[in-house]
Amino acid sequence: MAPNDEDEGTRRLGSQHTSALDIAIKNFSPIWFSISMDTGIISIIMNLLPWQFNGLGILATIMFVWNLVLFSIFTLISIARLFRHGRHVQSELYDSTEQMSYQAAPAIAYLTLVAQVSLTCSTAWGHRFTILAYVLWWIGLVWTVTLCSWSVLFLSKYHFTENKRLPPAIFFPLIGVITQGTVGGLVVNYSAGLSATLAIPIIIVSFMLIGYSFFLSIMYYTIYFHQLLTVGPPQKATIPSMVVTIGPLGQFATSIQLLGTAASSKRLFADYNQGTFLTASAAESLTTICVVLALMAMGFGFLWITVAWYHVVESLVKRQLPFSLTWWSLIFPIGVYTTALLNLSKAMDSSGFRGLTAALLVFLLIVYFVNLFMTAYRIFTGHALGVPQEREQEKEEERNRRHQRSVENSSNA
Template sequence: MDYIKNFAPSWFASIMGTGILAISCKLFSEYFSVLLPVSIFLFWFNLFIFFLFLVLWILRWLLFYEKAKDDLFHPIISSFYPTIAVAFLVIAGGYIIILHNTQLAEIFWFLGTLLMIAFAFLIPFIMFSHEKIEISHINPGWYIPPVGLIVIPIAGAFFEPLSTGVYKELITITNFLGYGAGFFLYIALLAIIVYRLILHSPLPGTIAPTLWINLGPIGAGNIALINIISKTSFISVKEPFYIFSLIFWGFGLWWLVMSIIMTIRYIKRAELNYTMSWWAFIFPLGAYTASTYLIGKILHLKIISILGFFIFWLLFFIWCITFFKTFTNIKKIFKG
């Protein structure tokens, strides 16, 4: 029963990370063909683990309601609850990019979107009405709800040209709602989190990997913007948006280098022992990797494409280490 009782909502971050790695493998298989079967294997493996986690997540609410509820109202843990919704959305993207199955993709996208919109209101409401939040609770994990909103149009944009009538309009509005709300919430939280990083003590080593989550809104934001602009029928002038994506990508490159520098600092101080927060390395870096591929492709910038390939291998390397550490520490993790 410990596996159910101690099943943290952050476990779905591993689904997000593995899912974006699978998609990145598919994208970069253009340059290295062996990555294509790897992407397919990772997708199906990830889908199996997703349903296993989904069962555990539901059982935890049924059998250990109070503990699940306490996590929902925790100023740090609560931000990880939307990872289940993002996992649905990432799998939808995998069905589109890897398997070219828009029917199943739409089901996962629809469920993920409903969950994400619900969490997008629930988590901020809990934060706004919470009476015991302190500056020490502020961390980049707070980006997860905005990231989830931004991820909605990544797959959602593909359904806009395939739809008609009111349903088409609903998809379009949902895509712009996700991007608009997520992007501006990210901007607001960016100021708060940078304030905390400058004026408060450094993040403890247990959540230090969340520094990489800064890449999530940037990487996912660029992919979402490019997909919306490319797929939305009434947008005819696209170039200015692509230029903005390049500017946004540049900000991400700064965050990537800064994240690496800060991570090295934690390693040198022996403060980076394994925890589940290591999965915070993966999805943000994967989203930035995929966005680098898309920007290099659309703007025909070979240097960015080459850089994206190197970032991809960094992503693959960190995923392998994190997966191995997670697998070898499963019993320890679930003992609580």
């Protein structure tokens, strides 16, 4: 083929290339919702931080609105992806344990919005937003429990073999269920005008959710720890996702404290006053037990913080950790561990825990804005959405086709 003919063919085929927008939609992944999750947990910590200052509440509200915008954009893209590339989405679920696990990220992001409806909207605008948060919580219950149960069944049927490694992302569905319990604690503690009749079902179901997720996570920890000892950490590009292992323990410690506080300090058990458990005397004992269990869970969580962050820092020092969306996994698990410390600071009236909570919030904000800058840059260049990679693949496929046609023409001649 003459050079000018080749250039003409390239231009003609270039017009048939998939648009950049369609490539971005196809390559979109539920892991993007981790940005919304991280925004949500930071806004919640800002709202509840023991050391408040003028303007912090406004910053928390700004983060809440920003979270709502992110969640809406990601949801619209996900819907478009499902309609335009449904088969691709299905194949990803069957081929990738990681992608299957990330299906829980939208549910967790949704729950951070439900929490802020209770913390911000209900406090500011009254009982009608309390009812909204209440209804949204029950919707989230169906979503998270169905998703987690499906993930366990799916994992056992399609993915778990001796030759396959389980990624840290498998903890995402479990975090979704236990986050449901945490948000239940926030709703009953901070929603304006929530009666004991409405609150008690949330408390009871939330305790059941904690048991569902926590004991399942113990089994996952056993499998994952054995994998670390026998195989080692995951690939360098996904090392940040090891921090996800902290999530179930941090959320357990947070949720169980919130539910214990609701039972006693909010006097919900006393107001309900039924049977031997839903009474004022039982509430006081329950609160103490919840704090003890939270401390034990946080001790175990500190072990996983040490393991995960050792590998993250080691990879950073060796410059073996290229930026990817998995970097957003660094924030939410530490965020829920921070909320557990925040609640301990209230239970013990501890200045030390209050100071540690504030320090961790600053750390989370630094990581958040570093990730945000790097993500925005990669969106601008197209790498975050896979556009240059897809273009290169198209060029390679076209070169192979031209070579094949050239060989066929030569053989025919």
